Amino acid sequence: MRSLADAALFTRRYPSLRGLEMVPVWAYVAFTSVAEAIGWMSEGDLGTKLILVVPFIVIAKWIRRYLDRTFGVVRPLSAGSGWLGVGVIVFYVVQFAAIGAGVHVDFTGPALGVWAASLGLRDGGFRRHWLIPAAIGFLLPFVNPYPTPRSAPRSPADLMWWALLWSAFGMASLWDHVLLTRSVDDARE
Numbered sequence: 001m002r003s004l005a006d007a008a009l010f011t012r013r014y015p016s017l018r019g020l021e022m023v024p025v026w027a028y029v030a031f032t033s034v035a036e037a038i039g040w041m042s043e044g045d046l047g048t049k050l051i052l053v054v055p056f057i058v059i060a061k062w063i064r065r066y067l068d069r070t071f072g073v074v075r076p077l078s079a080g081s082g083w084l085g086v087g088v089i090v091f092y093v094v095q096f097a098a099i100g101a102g103v104h105v106d107f108t109g110p111a112l113g114v115w116a117a118s119l120g121l122r123d124g125g126f127r128r129h130w131l132i133p134a135a136i137g138f139l140l141p142f143v144n145p146y147p148t149p150r151s152a153p154r155s156p157a158d159l160m161w162w163a164l165l166w167s168a169f170g171m172a173s174l175w176d177h178v179l180l181t182r183s184v185d186d187a188r189e
Helices: 004-013 019-037 046-071 079-100 108-124 128-143 156-188
Strands: none
Touching: 019 046, 019 156, 079 108, 108 128, 108 156, 128 156
């Protein structure tokens, strides 16, 4: 890219390549899952989680500032939020229908797997690295049985699988950033 304007145009066309923005979010949820699994905090320890979120918010703001200065400001299209809303509604309809039918399967993992797969298909291309979090999401109901009753605490193994899923989301987001920087570097040559 010859100028900041070229980089801004590129990231406007391919906004999902700004994956570095989401890395603090994935790191935070992975860290809290591991912390719960090894007993550093309990599942309902909201105060500690709120205190821990502050450094991650600061890092996210710093990353956003870096990306805006390096690649230009990108305003995502509002249509993406609409599809996310539809996905959330479909997830709850399926989850509540399964519970009503007596099927004890938590569809959270597969729903996140579908989301990861859709992130890999965004912007008119297919980015294979998003298949890793998609596969982990689809595996979650098979490796972690649905807790009955729902109020039962999650096992450390269950929490580690969730940490693995969030880490895979983080790595795929980092790989998106690598693709962005490579594209910009290739265009400069």
